[in-house]
Amino acid sequence: MRPKIAVPCSILVLSAALAGCGGNKTFVSNFGTWACSTADKLAEANAEDQPLILDVLGPVAVDVESFNGDVTVIANPKLEQALITFTRRATHGYQRTEEAEASLPEIGYSAEIVPGELGQMLKVRTTTTNPEPHYLRVDMLIELPEVDGLRVRTHNGGVIATDIEGKVDIVTSDGAVRVATNHPMVRPVTIINNCGDVEYRVRNESTGDVDCQSVRGNVSHHAEFGKWIIHPGTDHDTLLASFNAGTNPIILRAADGDIKIAVVENPTHTGPFSFLR
Numbered sequence: 001m002r003p004k005i006a007v008p009c010s011i012l013v014l015s016a017a018l019a020g021c022g023g024n025k026t027f028v029s030n031f032g033t034w035a036c037s038t039a040d041k042l043a044e045a046n047a048e049d050q051p052l053i054l055d056v057l058g059p060v061a062v063d064v065e066s067f068n069g070d071v072t073v074i075a076n077p078k079l080e081q082a083l084i085t086f087t088r089r090a091t092h093g094y095q096r097t098e099e100a101e102a103s104l105p106e107i108g109y110s111a112e113i114v115p116g117e118l119g120q121m122l123k124v125r126t127t128t129t130n131p132e133p134h135y136l137r138v139d140m141l142i143e144l145p146e147v148d149g150l151r152v153r154t155h156n157g158g159v160i161a162t163d164i165e166g167k168v169d170i171v172t173s174d175g176a177v178r179v180a181t182n183h184p185m186v187r188p189v190t191i192i193n194n195c196g197d198v199e200y201r202v203r204n205e206s207t208g209d210v211d212c213q214s215v216r217g218n219v220s221h222h223a224e225f226g227k228w229i230i231h232p233g234t235d236h237d238t239l240l241a242s243f244n245a246g247t248n249p250i251i252l253r254a255a256d257g258d259i260k261i262a263v264v265e266n267p268t269h270t271g272p273f274s275f276l277r
Contacts, residue, residue, distance in 0.1 A: 045090040045100035052111050054082040054122070061116040061149035061166065062142060066126040068156045069137035070175065075147040075163040082122060083143040084111045092135045106130040109138055118148070158196070162268055180267045190251045197257040200250070201267035207246025212239040212261070214254045221261040
């Protein structure tokens, strides 16, 4: 598919500036922020490629290593195969749109089914040969019938995992992380976000030895179900607790972001307690 380049909408910024001569300053400020953000997005070069379709058998572990970009993993039992959709993006800015378009072919990715510890594993990798990789990213959507185990390493991107189960190991930065699943989570979970929020939403059948810490943020939990024992050392930025007498470590870390744990009847339903709506 041919990369798409949009023309910057500088008129929006001008309109905001003109409106600043009088009227509601709060509105003007919000509008100006929105206009700048919109202009940046319109200046972006992107190419959404045709989805990769892979045959899978039984639960599949997912292993992702990406130089930059969002990672979304969804388990959907209605599927019969794995679907992986990649969107290559270049964010050089509206004054460098030609360079952005030219850089898209320098982004590469791969996805393959390989043997895992207990069964099949989907191995996904992204790369770039561009000398300015910080302007480039690959956003990916991974859909599988069943996900048993998730490992993600990315930068400048959020991570969303829905209805997965098994061991979780996520490290990212500059984006929110949400793990929400209706399956019991009884294995180790580690989520480290170097700049952004972390949200962990599970059902009451889950367990854990909970260790949450935020730097320059808050930690909170909303438990409608389950037995919680709060340990000494818990504070506004720290939560040390035992959840349903679990011994499986639940280690959540966030810098410049908040951490929220929810134990609810329907974890995948995002409401007012969710970072991501």
